[in-house]
Amino acid sequence: MAARRGRWNAGIYLILVVGALFFLTPFAWMVSTSLKTDAQVFAIPPEWVPAPVMWSNYARLMKEIPFLRYLGNTVLVTVLSVTFYVASSAVVAYGFSRIRWPGRELLFYCLLATMVLPPQVTLIPQFVMFQKLGWVGTFLPLVVPALTGSAFAVFLLRQFYAAIPNDISDSARIDGANEWQIFSRIVLPLAKPALATAALFIFIWTWTDFLNPLIYLTDDRLYTLAIGLQQLASTRAAAWPLLMAGSLLMSVPIIVLFFFAQKTFIAGVSTAAVKG
């Protein structure tokens, strides 16, 4: 019986390892290409190990484009967006799940409906609006809308809040707590996994967002990495080693964050999904 279970586990691990290798291959190729010479990138048969190892590609990347400036811009936009989105969505979701008020469900469905609209549909009206506000060419159109919440994050958090027993809120109410105190002292600390999940999703979207910075940032000194890296590609050919070095550096924060937060991340998603 134990032997059979051992074989079963070995089989599962084998599948997982093969699957992991399958998904890791493009990443490994990115790492390898970022350290190759231009000539070695297209060597036939393909070569996995860079020879010589061109660490200088990373230095060249910094010289070719203002990488650190773009990185700083990306960090600024992402940190502000994530903070604003999570803070506002947490409050909005509370209103949609823990407080009863007329028209709540209808308004919630209206909010969900905004998730169905492709961003391209609202692109031009939004641009006109920001243009009239004089915000085009600044970070404001990328950051300020985050203060009004994200439909996805509101949905995720609402599902999570709904799973927290009402008795907890009721007993706090008996003890004299008001709604804000119940939200900030009881519900919010319990919702940490869901908040972390929402933050991670928003982080990834904002970090890799290409369209919005492209539309709103008119000054190339304000560009984020997603747009800045495009400068490494010309019509004739891309500077592949530099492009891969840049892409790798751009992916590192996401990978690091996932390693640190994967337990919270998975807990947040599964709790919201199962209990909701």
Add this chain to the structure above:
Amino acid sequence: MTPNRTARAARERAGRRPAGSASRWAPGLHRLLATVLAASLLAGGLALAQTEITFWYAWGGSEGQAMQDLVDEYNASQSAVRVRGSFVPIGDGERILASLAGGAPADLVTVWDWMVVPLGYGGALADLTPDLATAGVTADDYLPGIWEYGAYAGAKYGLPTTLNVYGFMWNKDVFAAAGLDPEAPPRTIAELDELTEKLTTVDARGNMRRLGFFPNVTAIYVHAFGGRLFDPETLEPTIDAPENVAAFEWLAAYYKKYDIAKIRRFQAGWGDMASPFNPFYRGQIAMQEGGQWEVAFTAEYAPDLNWGVTNFPAPPGGRPDVTPVQSSFWVVPAQAPHRAEALDFLLWLTAPEQSARFAAELANIPPRQDALALPAFADTITPHMQTYIDMLLTGFVYTPPGLPVGLYLSDQLNQALAAVQDGSATPAEALGTAQRNVLRELEKYR
């Protein structure tokens, strides 16, 4: 010592200074102050007089640097205008469309050719005709067939950046290995069919090993067969013209003979065009449509490749000298804040000297007649490039349809081709449908 104390100590020291020393310094100090004041006023005045214009270019890498170098050179050449160039990828035009709709476009913008007439005719771009006439720039300054490109109904909405020219390429080594004359590319459609058959090879399991030829850009054959997609005089679409139907019948026969599904499977394994895995370089396809960029690509990825380029084959009575040309465009939005300054910079940028230099950097062909002979470009011409230039100078040049519905027309042509490929319509039926649809779409603009 704190800053405050330091300042106080300095004041005390100054207060103890003999009176005479201050007066001795005074004339020099006054002169210095006057000079500084005059310099600041001059610089301030210059800054006030200098107009800053914004220019969006779409090239990255070394090409982007070459464009930025030109911008810097223009800025250094005069003091009235300062061009602020930014790299803005065109993509599907999201940025330009949003900025035009929002009434906040740049002064000079780079766009794809298919955007020019629809945007211009819709009122979003400035008609450059009067400005070009004032500047004395005429059709003769441009290569044959290029002046009309980007123009519609008498209005010219932009100037081409650099040209891409298509030719018929063949792999001489593959020809020789197959026992064919490597110096004898097909000149007629019948010869092309014959060579395609000889050069296409299939393995024992029926999988394609090499494709003789694949007609990819439908419009080439429409023109080679003597047809047109629209009448340049009346600006009416002519998609279902008999010559076009004949071209589609030839295409249909090709797809039937070689089994398009089998070709698609074979093509799925082809490598990136800008790499040594390009199927033409590896001999996976023996003849292909290819532009002058191949001169730079082959030099980089397949330096030993033995290839030739010539005009596209045509049937008897067709056009044996069809030369398809494409380009991106520089346009001035109608709402550009500094139209006159943008035009001045555009005229400088498209002048022969600048045109020659930028085209050489891109391995493209400059659209200006006089640019071809300038050393900046002429010194880069290889024999293959010379063939492309000759085709452009002597051939029947055609550019993508410059109609307000140009992109829709191309889509309709592709749909007609798909219908012919899957056998759901005959060539005449498919092109008839496309013609009706384009006419209906065009009605919206009348």
